[in-house]
Amino acid sequence: MSPTARNGLPAGPKLPAVLQLVLMMRWWPQFVAACRRRHGKIFTLRNTMMGEMVYLADPDAIKTVFAGDPRIFHAGEANSMLGGLLGDSSVLVIDDDVHRERRRLMMAPFHRDAVARQAELMAEIAAENIASWPVGESFPVAPKTSEITLEVILRTVIGASDPARLAALRDVMPRLLRVGAWESLAIAKPSLQSRLPWRRLARNMEESDRLLYAEIAERRADPDIAERTDALAMLVQAGGMSDKELRDQLITLLVAGHDTTATGLAWALERLTRHPAILAKAVAAAEAGDAAGDEYLDAIAKETLRIRPVVPDVGRILKEPVEVAGYRLPAGVMVVPSITSVHADPNVYPDPDTFDPDRMVGATLSPTTWFPFGGGNRRCLGAGFAMVEMRIVLREILRRVDLATTAEAGEKTRLKHVIMTPARGGRVTVRAVKQVASVAAGAPEVPSASL
Template sequence: MLWCGPRFVGACRRRYGPAFTLRIASMGTVVYLADPADIKAVFAGDPRIYHAGEANSMLKGLLGDTSVLVIDDDVHRDRRRLMLAPFARDAVARQAPLIAEIAAENIASWPVGTTFPVAPRMSQITLEVILRTVIGASDPARLAALREVMPRLLSVGPWQTLALSNPKLLARRPWRGLREAIAEADRLLYAEITERRADPDLGNRTDALAMLIRAAGSDVAAGAAAGSDVAAGAATGSDVAAGAAPMTDRELRDQLMTLLVAGHDTTATGLSWALERLTRHPEILARAVQAARDGDDDYLDAVAKETLRIRPVVFDVGRILKAPVELAGHLLPAGIMVVPAMVVVHASDAVYPQADRFDPDRMAGVTHSPSEYLPFGGGNRRCLGATFALVEFRVVLREVLRRVELDTTELPAERRRLKHVIFVPHRGARIRIRSRRVPPTPE
């Protein structure tokens, strides 16, 4: 999780070296690690010693106490195994046409000739993608209600965040609005779960909720999933869930809420930063437009990866030590948090020459070490939805560049502003569309 801003962490790195200690009220002792070798040791470390779920415990009030983000040890291993199938490469590829359709519909409503913040539009797109591909929501009334309530949960301020880290506060009057929003979201998600369990066509559905129920060995799906999942390239329920108990409705709710929270605003913010960067680099924008028209996914992927390097959305990922560990030449005691300093590594000229320059070419055809490129974390806690996020990023960016002509700008870069646990463009990534384009007709 994120504790300090990038400038402060960078200044500490310059003053104290690649490993430094911060003592933060309510968080205790936090040791930042900026050497890729030390980061590799954390990501490769024994998950029984390096507890990421415990480090994320402040999210329990929203995600629930069985969320894959807040659990550790064997429970985390089993739940993560159950959740792999919906995010396998083939499963994600099947969702690309729907993602493109959702993006195109939204882009058609963007104003021409007027400067506007694109971040809210990107949030609409990514929320719709999550609702329809991950949850599989199709009931019009329920979709409309989810579109209304989820932004309220994802735009909480510091005051409301207090109740997420201390759920007992939700029972008090100042947090009544947040409590009611969570209750409404729960009602809608439980309705989706009930409907999906009873769906006679469950075995043929491709949404993540259906796949989770099948993978968890649901009695409803006990035979129907076996053939369809293998044919689609996903694992069968018995392969995925070996030794794992089926998820209860509560556990399914917690995973859905996790996917909504972790996979919605993060991708929307990355896409917003991409347009903020491209409109300030005319030559790169022109190349990206040509790539979108030519179907050059490799260059669009490079734009996505470079955006997430130079403007990482989530800056830190922490681990609570459950036993003493020797790291960075020091014996660190149990109970402290170690944090791979993602923002410092991404901004290092030693790792990325001229690191402050936006240059997608540095990402083209290159596979960086997981301890040097870590926008999705690493190790056994690497983001489950990383493949989905990158595909969504590429597809949405491609639709934008094929359908509108963006004006470039010489305005200063937008600053990074903290929104809950992610950093967003402080003005919402303001862009201006010069004209609309007619996208090329697929051959």
């Protein structure tokens, strides 16, 4: 312990723990922002579900967490509230050697070359969906982007091809993932799922499990599995996982890789339609279809995830006492790098409330100042996949429809379980449908460092 380190926890709001839980369930990012303004870059929150949480808004302190020994900084334990949905062997809720081995098995589908092979299918799925968008009327775009990203996951990750099963998955997954504060209670405490108020959630989980286990059985029996490109086929071929473990990884990929990317896309369109000059530049980039155009679309995605991060923070539970930001924190405390706080820090991003994709063009981003996908050994496996998908879907939208701009105020955030969505669904208006030759093809470059 350094001579200047202080024992005990940093200051924080003195509100009762149960009231802090209510505030976080309803106004998580707003509550954290208020505490950041009052208490500085490190403060303690307490709630009856997650215990003592030390929030970190300082990049140096966050580096201590992300670079720390994963045997001491347990991310899986911090995510345990998701176990009721994802399963107890999900890569998100396990730690130590089991996590390292599971993550190793799951890397192949998200390698640069594997993602590039899915680019054309992503574009085709997006184009088919965009063709059904209404013209001349305002509509929430989040359900549309959700349809796109769900279809991408179902066909590229799960590899579903049986028409009846694919239709059933399209039906049950949105219902399963429609999680509010009420459903979150039963996910955090699975024993509640047998009770009447949560039986619908339990039925949706049973139906999704039936369909996923059918996909797993089909893949295990496929004599041509080596020719398949879907993630499930790769995981089955890698071996080392039971059907239950495969199910847990599939539902994890559905939750972590579908709703999050869909929400990021909805925020991108919400931001673009409020900035006419940036929208015009984005359309030109999409229609150019070259490396410079792709770089600008990537910059839009990165800036969107900075100014409207989909998840507000990430957590680690300490298994031993650790010195962080001048405090000697005891074992059992959760340390929480705050994505929203750092992304909104004017010392890190000048004029942080300004949507400015140009700040991301050619920028070298630090993993402790831009971390919408988390960091360290727990950085999202599918980060590269998500960034490519955002670029491709944005390109197809911008080259296929003429979006109206609006002078309305930006949409507020609404908390959906742990995801921050546009409160009104990211409403947009398509003025006209453009005539385009075909789906934009090509295998985009995916930096291996982002996978």
